[in-house]
Amino acid sequence: MRLYHHPYSDNSRRAVMTALHLDVPVEPVLVDLQKGEQRQSHFLKLNPNHRVPVLEDDGFVLWESHAIMQYLADKTPGQTLYPTEIRARADVNRWLFWCGEHLTPAVGILNMEHFIKRMIGRGGPDPAEVKRGEDLVCEFGAVLDAHLAGREWMCGSALTLADLAIVTPFTGLLAATAPEKLPVGPFANVQRWLARVQTLDAWKRTAVGAADQSG
Numbered sequence: 783m784r785l786y787h788h789p790y791s792d793n794s795r796r797a798v799m800t801a802l803h804l805d806v807p808v809e810p811v812l813v814d815l816q817k818g819e820q821r822q823s824h825f826l827k828l829n830p831n832h833r834v835p836v837l838e839d840d841g842f843v844l845w846e847s848h849a850i851m852q853y854l855a856d857k858t859p860g861q862t863l864y865p866t867e868i869r870a871r872a873d874v875n876r877w878l879f880w881c882g883e884h885l886t887p888a889v890g891i892l893n894m895e896h897f898i899k900r901m902i903g904r905g906g907p908d909p910a911e912v913k914r915g916e917d918l919v920c921e922f923g924a925v926l927d928a929h930l931a932g933r934e935w936m937c938g939s940a941l942t943l944a945d946l947a948i949v950t951p952f953t954g955l956l957a958a959t960a961p962e963k964l965p966v967g968p969f970a971n972v973q974r975w976l977a978r979v980q981t982l983d984a985w986k987r988t989a990v991g992a993a994d995q996s997g
């Protein structure tokens with residue numbers, strides 16, 4: 783299996799973390815987003831949306847990070863990240879959709895303003911956009927915080943795909959600032975959960991510069 787990714791891509795990171803945690807052997811293939819490789823014809827044939835991650839498994843091509851996570855788990859006998867009991871699985875699915883629909887775009891505004899604009903030469907952060915991003919992250923952070931009260935992991939006492947999905951949008955902010963200064967700083971349950979997820983081997987091994995992601 784090949785996993786097309788970029789080390790700075792949070793969406794890639796959740797797929798890479800899943801493969802590592804499940805110990806699924808994937809060959810990482812670096813797609814150089816800074817050079818625009820995702821818009822070259824060979825990559826567009828894999829994903830016409832010009833985005834990473836993409837998984838290629840013996841001729842089967844799959845894009846969308848959460849779908850890749852589900853596929854990797856489903857291919858792994860005996861795994862516990864993606865429960866098979868119908869309601870437990872629906873709970874995980876709920877948070878994967880919430881992550882893609884609400885949290886990732888909200889944190890994405892801050893990532894764009896604080897990091898990506900500088901990387902692609904589009905100047906400094908726009909204060910109005912930063913405010914919009916912070917307001918949204920606080921709104922969804924409050925949902926996350928209330929949910930995590932009394933829970934060790936997103937879906938109860940066991941780590942699931944939901945945890946691996948939801949932590950990755952925070953990658954850039956966690957690396958750049960002290961946790962208490964994040965827009966979710968006042969949320970104690972989120973802080974506790976973020977600290978727990980960051981102890982995972984798969985998190986550490988996918989930090990920018992760690993060997994596993996060098997592709």
Ligand SMILES: N[C@@H](CCC(=O)N[C@@H](CS)C(=O)NCC(=O)O)C(=O)O
Pocket residue numbers: 790791792793794815820832833834835845846847848882
């Ligand atoms: N919904 C997609 C989003 C993927 C995505 O936006 N990937 C970014 C990197 S984090 C990308 O490849 N951007 C390149 C581009 O837009 O050209 C997923 O979850 O896989």
